[in-house]
């Protein structure tokens with residue numbers, strides 16, 4: 001048998017030849033609209049720090065205070081002795097934000113998704129997922145042992161057909177509230193109606209909606225005006241709009257108790273540091289008190305779309321902070337990203353398998369820390385590099 005390295009090496013070479021090799025860059029600055037990457041100052045259009053909170057002085061102070069009070073590590077899992085008062089209060093505040101009886105903290109959105117799906121479904125059940133769902137949702141369904149069916153993106157007729165043909169015991173429909181690589185919304189009003197008509201439960205992963213959408217930042221379920229029974233399982237993440245780290249599941253008392261008993265990615269892992277919970281609590285306060293962050297972000301989204309139209313640049317149909325430019329070819333997407341970097345912009349090329357074959361793109365994200373001027377500079381540079 002060949003050695004580990006000689007077995008693995010050809011895969012990396014193939015990835016590079018196909019322009020699909022992923023590379024990390026070292027940041028030498030905190031997150032923000034202006035960052036330093038590999039020693040170069042760049043305007044950042046790639047982060048999910050939608051409200052501009054990841055380097056906010058009040059979050060930093062909240063973290064420093066909490067470190068002094070609670071120390072550094074949580075020491076154990078939530079069920080052993082890692083669940084602090086700070087976690088408890090954050091869960092109550094998250095439940096209040098999204099208008100559910102309870103919320104449960106997970107260490108990451110990835111873990112919330114795999115743990116929740118596998119706790120709700122198993123062999124004999126079926127999970128119906130939008131084709132463009134986040135990888136963690138697909139992985140959760142695979143891990144659960146339930147039958148995974150992927151329906152065409154935002155196609156409720158395809159979903160309905162599949163649901164009506166299914167004889168599974170439990171049926172779970174799972175969608176991204178905002179699709180992470182396209183920026184469009186799942187039509188939750190229709191999806192929930194179809195799910196309910198077929199006795200299926202709906203789980204919404206609102207990683208990119210909480211903090212941004214809805215009057216108070218309650219996310220896309222509030223944006224669509226759905227009541228809790230219409231979307232009984234709600235996932236939110238804390239590392240994006242809230243600038244912090246972690247994730248939560250919100251829902252009924254019974255749902256949350258069930259997850260505490262059986263979600264393996266909740267039970268068998270160390271709790272988030274209490275300081276991180278304290279930081280998120282401060283982020284929730286800022287998000288509530290400074291609604292200008294959401295309105296400024298919405299103004300920027302409109303400004304960006306109008307600016308693109310005015311310059312003849314084609315965007316994808318997104319009304320959110322995720323404004324991708326579809327390129328198609330992976331090599332060309334990489335080249336455009338490199339040329340933008342040379343012009344002073346950090347825009348990442350997203351390539352397969354994160355997006356379908358032939359659908360490589362520049363994933364541009366806007367945040368409340370950007371100015372209209374910075375958007376205009378990016379739009380002008382996009383015109384130059386694409387010509």
Ligand SMILES: *Cc1c(COP(=O)(O)O)cnc(C)c1O
Pocket residue numbers: 107108109110111113134136176180205207208237238239246247
């Ligand atoms: C980022 C993301 C996740 C994962 O959340 P993490 O906290 O980063 O693990 C899950 N779902 C969607 C749709 C995401 O965009």
